[in-house]
Amino acid sequence: MERRRFLFGLAATATMPAAWSQNRPIRLLVPFAPGGATDVIAREIAMLMGKHLGATVVVENRGGAGGSIGTSEVARAAPDGYTLGLATQSTHAVNPVVYRKVGYDPLADFTLLGEIAQAPGILLVNAKVPAATLAQFVQHLRSHPDQLTYSSPGNGTIGHVWGELFKHSTGTTMLHVPYKGASQALADLVAGQVDSTFTSVASAMPYLRNGRVRALAVSWPRRLDMLPEVPTYAEAGWPDNNQPTWYGLVGPAGLSADARGALRAAMRAALDDPGLREKYRGQGVFPALGTPEQFAATIRRDMDSVAAIRRTAHISVD
Numbered sequence: 052m053e054r055r056r057f058l059f060g061l062a063a064t065a066t067m068p069a070a071w072s073q074n075r076p077i078r079l080l081v082p083f084a085p086g087g088a089t090d091v092i093a094r095e096i097a098m099l100m101g102k103h104l105g106a107t108v109v110v111e112n113r114g115g116a117g118g119s120i121g122t123s124e125v126a127r128a129a130p131d132g133y134t135l136g137l138a139t140q141s142t143h144a145v146n147p148v149v150y151r152k153v154g155y156d157p158l159a160d161f162t163l164l165g166e167i168a169q170a171p172g173i174l175l176v177n178a179k180v181p182a183a184t185l186a187q188f189v190q191h192l193r194s195h196p197d198q199l200t201y202s203s204p205g206n207g208t209i210g211h212v213w214g215e216l217f218k219h220s221t222g223t224t225m226l227h228v229p230y231k232g233a234s235q236a237l238a239d240l241v242a243g244q245v246d247s248t249f250t251s252v253a254s255a256m257p258y259l260r261n262g263r264v265r266a267l268a269v270s271w272p273r274r275l276d277m278l279p280e281v282p283t284y285a286e287a288g289w290p291d292n293n294q295p296t297w298y299g300l301v302g303p304a305g306l307s308a309d310a311r312g313a314l315r316a317a318m319r320a321a322l323d324d325p326g327l328r329e330k331y332r333g334q335g336v337f338p339a340l341g342t343p344e345q346f347a348a349t350i351r352r353d354m355d356s357v358a359a360i361r362r363t364a365h366i367s368v369d
Contacts (some may be wrong), residue, residue: 079093080112093110
């Protein structure tokens with residue numbers, strides 16, 4: 052097995068474009084601050100891709116504007132194979148729709164290399180909310196219109212979009228309470244300052260252990276091994292909310308065919324690595340390599356979904 056991996060690494064190196072130099076690192080820009088699942092996803096795949104490419108892949112964090120600043124830098128970079136970006140549902144499906152000026156076209160300004168992982172979302176309520184199931188929560192909301200709240204990491208974030216999608220699909224109303232980041236949004240849920248939140252399973256897990264919040268549903272094709280008692284949205288009767296979030300790799304528009312081929316071979320090898328798969332799962336993230344065409348279709352689908360939510364919820368960010 053080790054010999055097979057070594058030979059695969061040589062094959063990937065052999066297909067590197069001649070313009071790539073082993074003395075110059077490849078940058079993988081993460082459009083968010085260090086820490087959290089997004090950072091882990093990038094750093095794990097960067098290390099293994101570097102090994103398979105025979106080059107150094109360096110992760111650089113470029114946070115700000117919900118991921119738009121770092122993503123714009125990728126779009127503006129030269130298509131020489133030395134700058135890549137971590138794309139998320141926020142950067143490529145939400146921001147281009149809800150921001151008035153995002154600074155890039157999520158499809159035309161990038162070379163889409165493919166999806167690399169998916170992550171389930173989760174609906175949490177404070178333990179004091181009188182609802183043990185999703186159906187009971189929906190009924191409680193209908194009986195108390197505009198009396199309950201949900202927190203999000205900020206206006207126009209994926210948590211905000213998930214909350215508005217939930218309201219629309221269930222015919223309920225809640226008051227949105229935006230924060231500056233997921234940590235405070237979750238902390239105030241635990242403290243009982245807000246009633247519910249829509250977040251990732253990775254972010255939720257530390258808070259589920261203290262018994263002060265309750266999970267009602269996850270957005271995943273089946274129940275999760277780590278939360279076997281929590282049904283999926285589809286299982287509970289609301290399939291429109293069952294789409295997980297995703298992560299992918301992109302480069303600037305115009306990457307050569309040689310560069311695309313070498314990078315995708317390195318992505319495939321990295322995602323097959325048992326150590327990476329284990330670390331991803333520890334973050335509530337699941338490896339999922341898709342083709343560039345599938346990635347483009349996913350982005351278009353989610354942009355359409357977000358656009359519909361933006362119109363009904365009047366979401367707009369300057």
